Amino acid sequence: MNEAVLNDLAEPNKPDHAGPETEDSLNIEYTDTVGQPLCEEAKIRTKEVNVYYADNQAIHNVSLDIGENEVIALIGPSGCGKSTYLRTLNRMNDTIDICRVEGQILLDGEDIYTKKQDPVLLRARVGMVFQKPNPFPKSIYDNVAYGPRIHGLTRNKSELDDLVEESLTKAGLFQEVKDRLDAPGTGLSGGQQQRLCIARTIAVQPEVILMDEPASALDPIATAKIEELINELKENFTIVIVTHSMQQAARVSQRTAYFHMGRLIEVGETDQIFTNPAHELTEKYITGRFG
């Protein structure tokens, strides 16, 4: 850790940090994003993205590249726009009437916000796992089989069976549920439900998986399982994960992006962000002084 952090930790009652931080008390000018927001082999490139909810701007001018087969963590205080940014990547924001996206988002160099881009096809390529486990009120099997079925990925029942088994195995759930694939998915424990949702997402064989705080509703053991799973999945998928837990970001991601009030403040190697943040806001956040 750098000296500033250690000093802060040593002197927690410095007068200028007595109360909760406000924007004014921070008195920091926003700068352009510091660190390395760009990368060579980008899977997704976002250029000068602005997102508005009606007249309210939630994302300001964010440019960030997401590399092929990397795990990138998005961190930042509550309400800073992490979920909003994540949801622009597979156009889930389309479902919100008042939401408007400006700027360019390129998946493999192709703009996903053009008219001819089909959001349905896009979401088959960019899958999503939500904060609260949300299995369908159907059987475990049907939960996993739903995606392949609607996209017509398999030709017959046995291929589908194999795909379901493979997806459940990859999600680390198959051993636990193999005897009750017909049982309702909603009857599983919270952690199992979340792994079922991950299995359901990877069954469609997406290229990118977006995860919005996938472990925030889970206990530490279930969380550890999910993290283990993410470490395995990164072999085959590009993963963007929003998290509130800095330990989690440190454990699973290669790069970390810090958001603040809708702006992308800093991006860098995860180790560097947590040990030696370049921006004052990042430092204050990871030392736990707001958020």
Next chain:
Amino acid sequence: MWSENTESSMNNTDLVRQSLKKRYLKEQIFKAVGMFSIVAAIVFLIILLADIFTKAMPAFSQTNIELEVTLDAGEIGVGTNPTEQDLMAADFRRVIRNALAKQFPDVKKRKEKRELYSLTSMGAEFQLRDMVIDDPSLLGQNIKVEFMADDDVDAVIKGAIDRTLPESDRRVKDQKLAWIERLEQSGQISKQFNWHFFSSGDSREPEMAGIKGAIKGSFFTLLVTLALSFPVAVAAAIYLEEFAPKNRFIDFIEININNLAAVPSIVFGLLGLAVFINFFSLPRSAPLVGGIVLSLMTLPTIIIASRSAIKAVPPSLREAALGLGASKMQTVFHHVLPAALPGILTGTIIGMAQALGETAPLLMIGMVAFIVDIPQGITDPSTVLPIQVYLWADSPERGFLAKTSAAIMVLLFFLVAMNAIAIYLRKKFEKKW
């Protein structure tokens, strides 16, 4: 402030204690008022049901008079091998009259004879005719038949007419009473469950009137209502909830759907009369028109119920489907609709139950006509249960009093059954997430 001294903290506890007393008192009063309302509601309900039930009981049993009749072919005016048509035109009344005259040989005067012959119902001859048509070999035989008694006899047997009253205050005169008592003593009078009530249509004679015509009329009417309003209402609800853009026009439609639900039902009846009968020349008094009119009424009910059911589907379910790449259509039909189905079905059944009890709009389109035949389809003239209640309640014969209550019981039975189905469906399809 709070920890200044112990005295003030003592005071605080006392203050709280005092206010607690008040709060508990308020709670007690509120509970008592609530209990009272519920008890009052239940008492009224019990009184109502008990009243209907006791009044309806006589309608469920039927008094019969057993007579020995001689089915002589010559007597009824047919040849030796009569066709069905011959039998339809044959004079069975005469056979019954002969049997009565044989039983009471001392009755000679014309006027007295007419009284004597009114012991059995007007329907007795049809009863006999149907028996012979079913089995022509009965011709030429002597058989004992239980004939339906006239409603006056029925009333005497059931005690609705008090035999101890002086003759001048009694509908049934002394002579007739004596005949009835003689028949009773010889064991010729019996009571049985009144199947007839459930198997025949309306009649001017209380003992012959049945509810089947009205039940079938209600059934056909509701069938039309369901077939029209369910698909339209569900489609409208899905469109408004899931697909409609948010603009003024849609807001306007929404407001009007709510207004439609509040329009007095008789207005729909007038509309039905003007548009469907006068303009489109659809048949009068038919379940078809009744069903169309009622579906106009139930539409808003089902739309509103379906919309709230669809709205109650958690957004996470939609997100899950959309996130997997399901199209809007697939999301709605694979996930939202099944999840909303219990609510939609409940709303539909409640709408149907409303339609079943509706009277005013159907009066306007002529379903109040006196119809004897049991309807066979949606274009046959017919009436419905609540209107049958209305018609019988309006009839002067005392026999219809029991019929009215019995019809109300049948109506209530169907309403309760429909609500029970609604609850069952909701329980069955309800899913947890």
